[in-house]
Amino acid sequence: MKKTIRLNVNGEEWDVDVEPSDTLLEVLRGKIGIKSPKVGCERGDCGSCTVLLDGKSVRSCLVLAIEADGRGIITVEGLSKDGPNELQRAFIEHNAFQCGFCAPGVVLAVSELLAKRPHPSRDDVKEAISGNLCRCTGYEPIIDAVIDLTAKGEE
Amino acid sequence: MPIAHEFEYVKPTTLDEAVRVLAECGDGARVLAGGTDLVGWLRDDLVAPDLLVDIKGIEGLGELGLEGNALTVGACVTFTDLIESETVRIDFPLVYEMARTVASVGIRNRATMVGNICSAVPCCDSGPVLLVYEAVILVKGPSGGRAIPATEWFVGNKTTALEVGEIVTRIAIPLPEDGHAGAYVKLGRYRGEDLAQASVAILALPRDRYRVAFGAVAATPVRAPKIEALLSWKSLGDSLIEKAKRLIRQETSPISDVRASKEYREHMLPVMFERGLRAAAARLAGSGPEYGTRFV
Numbered sequence: 001m002k003k004t005i006r007l008n009v010n011g012e013e014w015d016v017d018v019e020p021s022d023t024l025l026e027v028l029r030g031k032i033g034i035k036s037p038k039v040g041c042e043r044g045d046c047g048s049c050t051v052l053l054d055g056k057s058v059r060s061c062l063v064l065a066i067e068a069d070g071r072g073i074i075t076v077e078g079l080s081k082d083g084p085n086e087l088q089r090a091f092i093e094h095n096a097f098q099c100g101f102c103a104p105g106v107v108l109a110v111s112e113l114l115a116k117r118p119h120p121s122r123d124d125v126k127e128a129i130s131g132n133l134c135r136c137t138g139y140e141p142i143i144d145a146v147i148d149l150t151a152k153g154e155e
Numbered sequence: 156m157p158i159a160h161e162f163e164y165v166k167p168t169t170l171d172e173a174v175r176v177l178a179e180c181g182d183g184a185r186v187l188a189g190g191t192d193l194v195g196w197l198r199d200d201l202v203a204p205d206l207l208v209d210i211k212g213i214e215g216l217g218e219l220g221l222e223g224n225a226l227t228v229g230a231c232v233t234f235t236d237l238i239e240s241e242t243v244r245i246d247f248p249l250v251y252e253m254a255r256t257v258a259s260v261g262i263r264n265r266a267t268m269v270g271n272i273c274s275a276v277p278c279c280d281s282g283p284v285l286l287v288y289e290a291v292i293l294v295k296g297p298s299g300g301r302a303i304p305a306t307e308w309f310v311g312n313k314t315t316a317l318e319v320g321e322i323v324t325r326i327a328i329p330l331p332e333d334g335h336a337g338a339y340v341k342l343g344r345y346r347g348e349d350l351a352q353a354s355v356a357i358l359a360l361p362r363d364r365y366r367v368a369f370g371a372v373a374a375t376p377v378r379a380p381k382i383e384a385l386l387s388w389k390s391l392g393d394s395l396i397e398k399a400k401r402l403i404r405q406e407t408s409p410i411s412d413v414r415a416s417k418e419y420r421e422h423m424l425p426v427m428f429e430r431g432l433r434a435a436a437a438r439l440a441g442s443g444p445e446y447g448t449r450f451v
Contacts, residue, residue, distance in 0.1 A: 001163060003164075019161065020161075020162055020163060020164035020207065021157070021158040021160065021161055021162060021197070022157070022158075023157075023158070023194065026157060042156060042198060043195045043198070044191055044195060044258075044261075044262055044348065045348040046348075047259065047261060047348075050261055053264075056235070056264040057260055057261040057264060058261055058264055058265055059191070059261050059262065059265070061194075062190055062191050062194045062195060062262075062265065063190065063194070063265070064164070064187075064190065064194065064207075066164050067187075067190070067209060067211070109260065109261065112260070113260075126346075127260070128260055130259045130260075130346050130347035130348075131258060131259020131260060131261050131262060131347045131348050132259075132261075133347075
């Protein structure tokens, strides 16, 4: 049975009608029109559907939309309202992504890490993105970008 | 691919209400906590419930901390909660080390320890660790509560001692009385999302006592009583370790599946066991690698 839920998506309130079986990923993409979370493996393995739910990275393919009723969601669109942020610019400078399919998930996973740990070690970065599969880059430029950005802040 | 099967969803705010709803709906209802297993199973049509009972609105199920001499892990406590708890990291380091190996941050932010043992797949990371801590699983049903020892919890592949209409409220993990150390060794194809191909949990207690359990190498996580009996009250040396490694085949029954062959598992188990055992003993003596180290 359809139910109306309220989601705060990137600071905007949305009332949407959902079936209990609709996933958060489907509702974000299909009903709200937010396309940065990607449909990848749909089983939690690839990380391309990552969004921040109340500040924590989650697999939006494994969250039912109805579970997110009343909660706040951040996607990449919400990070870059005024153009690419510092982290995104670091990724651009390091040419960290090629096809870009994994990029939204990686950006959000690293954003969550940096909120907790502004000056992470290489291992911290690897751990944070270990559930985000990238098939183009070999990960090194992604990690380099994060370390380069956060080491700058330390000087 | 959307979930093809329709179901109803309720989010009770009290445990009594949840128990009542579960009793009314019988085996047509499924409890939803983190959903990292359940939503995948719904999509794959492996389960087709009429009703999901979301327990995240029930007060008290997020409880995590020492209560008397045991760690309470409420039904909604996630692996991230476990990793970030100072009590867990300091007093139950083996739980911390295990939680660090579960999937990835994005899964650990949702997945719960209670959900992990309710799914009860043979490779569940919590299983071997709860077996060696001799944890107790507390459940509530229409006729009241009961406490199930971890050793009696796992009945078969994806099967537990939980009965229809019952809900797990928490896990109680007793603190070993006079100190302990441990090691959790997990074999996977890569770090990140992968499930265990095999796992070993070792708990070392003062005066040369050890508890040992294995995961992903039998239909359920298993304790290893023969190995424990052999090791106990003897000082750990090379020849004793070799004897113990030869007993592993009597304690486990690995199969070949999509993640590893039987032969690979049989080959790796003694390697993992020895590294874990030596690390646990060294940690008990005040040295050894820091918790969170990967052994394979």
